[in-house]
Each structure stands twice: as C-alpha cells, then as structure tokens.
Amino acid sequence: MDRIVVVGAGVAGLSAARRLTLAGHSPVLVAPDRVVPTRGETLSATAASFLDGLGWSALIDGDTAMASQGRFSIWGDSALRRAAGHENGAHIDRSLLEARMAASLADSGGERLADAVVGLEHLPRGVRIGLADGRWLDAAAVIDASGRAALSGGPTAHRRRLDRLVCAYQVHDVPDDAELAAATLVEAVEPGWWYMAPMPGRRMMIGLFTDSDLLPAGAAKDGRLWADAAGQTLAIAARLDSLGLDTACASLSPQVAPAASVVPTCLVEGRILRCGDAAASLDPLGANGLATALWSGIRAADAALALAADDPAPALAYEGAFLEGIAHHLSAQRSLYTAERRFADAPFWTRRHAFP
Known part of the structure; x- marks a missing residue:
C-alpha cells in the first residue's frame, strides 16, 4: 500500500497533487466539485516562483492575472x-487559476474522486x-488540504482560533470608461479595515474586514448599509x-466569508x-495566503512520500518550518495592528493591541 491521498482541491491540495505527480507518484485527489468564490487575491513574486517550480507558470496570463502597481x-x-x-506581484482570478490547475492535473492522468471525505482512521502504517458514498480507501499517507474546515482537525489537532475576523465583500464589474489602476488599497477604520483590489476582466473587489x-x-444583508x-x-x-x-x-448585498x-x-x-x-488560517492583512498554500x-x-517510505524526518522538518513561519507571521501582524493607534479605544483595535 503506497497510495497517497490528497483531500481537497484548492491551491494547497492541487499543488500537493502536482508535486506528487512530478515525483512519479500517482496520487488520488478526493474532493467534491465546488464553486470557488470570486475574490481579489494577490500573487506575490514568491508564490509565482512556486508555480514555476511546479511547471505551472504558463497558467498565469492575461485572463488569470494582471500586474500589480503596488499597494x-x-x-x-x-x-x-x-x-x-x-x-x-499580480492580482489574480483565483477561481480561474484553480480551474486551470485542476485541468492540468486531469490532463496528466491524475485520479480524482468527486466525493466528500467523512472520516479518517489511523492504521499501523x-x-x-471514509467516503460519503460508503466506500473506504486505504492509503500510506494522507494530505489534508480541506481548507478551513480542517477535516483532520479534531481535538488532538490543537487548533486555536485567535480572533473572529470576517470579510463582508462585493465584486463589481468596472465601467469601460473608468480608469482602473491596478493597485491594492487598504484603509484602517474604527470597526476594522477596508480592502480594494482589482481583478482580471475589469472587476473590483471591495471588502470590510472586521x-x-x-x-x-x-x-451583511443590506447593501445600502454596507x-x-x-x-x-x-x-x-x-x-x-x-x-462609478x-x-x-x-444595490447589492455583500457576501460574508470567514x-x-x-x-x-x-x-x-x-x-x-x-x-x-487546513494547517493554519491566517489573517489576510499580510497578503501571504497564496504563497503559503503553494509552499x-x-x-x-515531499513529506508524505517520505512517510510512505517509513521516513518521518521530512514531515517533522515541514512541521517545524511551518510553525516557525506562523510565529513570524503573527509577529509581523501584531506590529501592523500596533502601528494603528487612532482607534485605540475601539473594540476591534483593543483586541489586537492586546495580542500576546
């Protein structure tokens, strides 16, 4: 039994499956078909280098990305x-990018089961x-890329939520006669911070993070109030x-995302x-989400391949590097929030200024 199963078909899961395929393995990708919300997102130079290493740099073109003019x-x-x-960096259409990544995997002969995983059980090796249709699969290792739901994130996973941040956002087509600057805009306000980012296809995402x-x-229900x-x-x-x-x-009610x-x-x-x-969900203020997912x-x-060969060292190294990265991210995030003192008595900011 040397099969490796990847659960989830977002950027992290697709990049894991691609890496396994490039290494000569034939992974099984298990994920139900889903509609990926259209939201603005930044592809940093670091994230682009990871795509290049996966042989996926050609997926980035005028349809999936537009060059950023800064923040x-x-x-x-x-x-x-x-x-x-x-x-x-670049502003991307994440839903289109994920669709292209999935199509590339399918073209390379990768196996995908469009089913939901309902349970995982540890075996000696x-x-x-467990699948929603009642079937069972045995694997030498499983990569859980099931997103914020964190399928394997039960009591023993020790996942801790640090805040209650949500984003109430809209996406709009920009009129043809309007000048669309390809720059991100962030503005701190008393209840949190606003974010505007252009997207390919002359679209604009506007979101309130609070x-x-x-x-x-x-x-959350009345566009006029938003x-x-x-x-x-x-x-x-x-x-x-x-x-404009x-x-x-x-005229449009915003969507609310965790x-x-x-x-x-x-x-x-x-x-x-x-x-x-599924490993860690981080405040998007640092704009490192795509790079983290790919990395x-x-x-x-790589760690799953080693575990399947009874070598735990790469898995432990991966875990250590990830946790170190989280510590660095939280330190940088704390510095960013501490730098805003105009609303020091407002609940959103007092909570973040009190971060340990």
Whole structure:
C-alpha cells in the first residue's frame, strides 16, 4: 500500500497533487466539485516562483492575472502612502487559476474522486479514508488540504482560533470608461479595515474586514448599509466614486466569508499531514495566503512520500518550518495592528493591541 491521498482541491491540495505527480507518484485527489468564490487575491513574486517550480507558470496570463502597481494604504494616520514590499506581484482570478490547475492535473492522468471525505482512521502504517458514498480507501499517507474546515482537525489537532475576523465583500464589474489602476488599497477604520483590489476582466473587489460581532447592524444583508459604511472612509469612498461604483455597491448585498486566524500546535499526526488553510488560517492583512498554500502543498507532498517510505524526518522538518513561519507571521501582524493607534479605544483595535 503506497497510495497517497490528497483531500481537497484548492491551491494547497492541487499543488500537493502536482508535486506528487512530478515525483512519479500517482496520487488520488478526493474532493467534491465546488464553486470557488470570486475574490481579489494577490500573487506575490514568491508564490509565482512556486508555480514555476511546479511547471505551472504558463497558467498565469492575461485572463488569470494582471500586474500589480503596488499597494497603497491609510494606516496609522490619515495620509495615503505607498506600502513597501508589495512590488512585482499580480492580482489574480483565483477561481480561474484553480480551474486551470485542476485541468492540468486531469490532463496528466491524475485520479480524482468527486466525493466528500467523512472520516479518517489511523492504521499501523497508513490511514483509512471514509467516503460519503460508503466506500473506504486505504492509503500510506494522507494530505489534508480541506481548507478551513480542517477535516483532520479534531481535538488532538490543537487548533486555536485567535480572533473572529470576517470579510463582508462585493465584486463589481468596472465601467469601460473608468480608469482602473491596478493597485491594492487598504484603509484602517474604527470597526476594522477596508480592502480594494482589482481583478482580471475589469472587476473590483471591495471588502470590510472586521470581527463577526462588530459588523454594522444589518450591513451583511443590506447593501445600502454596507455602502454607507464604505462612504464614511477617505480613500475607499473616493475610489468607489471615481470608478462609478458607489451606486452599484448600495444595490447589492455583500457576501460574508470567514477570515479568522486559526493556528495549530502540530501539523502531522501519524501519517496525516495538514497543509494550506487546513494547517493554519491566517489573517489576510499580510497578503501571504497564496504563497503559503503553494509552499505547504509542495512540502507536505515531499513529506508524505517520505512517510510512505517509513521516513518521518521530512514531515517533522515541514512541521517545524511551518510553525516557525506562523510565529513570524503573527509577529509581523501584531506590529501592523500596533502601528494603528487612532482607534485605540475601539473594540476591534483593543483586541489586537492586546495580542500576546
């Protein structure tokens, strides 16, 4: 029994399956068909290098990405500044990119079961996977890339949620006569922070990141209330007006997605390895989500191959490197939030200024 099963078909799971395929293994990808929400996301230069290492750099073109003109922010005071360290990236259509990654795997002959996994059981030298249709699969190792749901994240996984962050967002088509600057905009406000990012195909994502209990009353269901909150900003409101999107925002109810930080104390249990959001879900303020998903999928695949050959060392090294990266991320995140003191008495900010 040397089969390796990858659970989940997001960026982390697809990159893990691709790495295994390139290594000459024939993994089984188990994931139900799903609709990937269209949200703005940044492909950093680091993330692009991981795609290149997987032989997937050709998946990035004018349909899936647009070159970024940087990141601008109002943070710490009312001045609009260009943020350092966000050059050479791209704004991507993540749903289209994932679809292309999945198609590439299928073209290479990879096996995919469009079924849900309902349980995992440890075996002396492997894992037994229970499927929703009643079947069972035995594997030498399992890579859990099931996203925030973290299929294998039971009591022994020691995952801890650090906050209640959510994102109430909309995606709009930008009128043809509007000038679309390919730059990200972040603005701190009393209940959290706003984010605007362009997407391929002349689209714009606008989102309010706040804690679930701090969303303006009714704003999650009433686009007018959400748009009113956006209208109280400085740069966000001005940009919406310049793009002719202020009226469109009021006519559409936002979608609400979880964005909380959930961190683990371990990523490897027996022959189960977690990667991507199933390993850790991190506050998106640092814009490292895609790079982390790709890196962890690649490293988890290498570790799974070694575990299948009874060598636990790469799995332990992967776990150590991931946990070290989380510590670095949390330190940087704490510094970013601490830098904003204008709203020091507001609940959203007092919670983050009190981070250990």
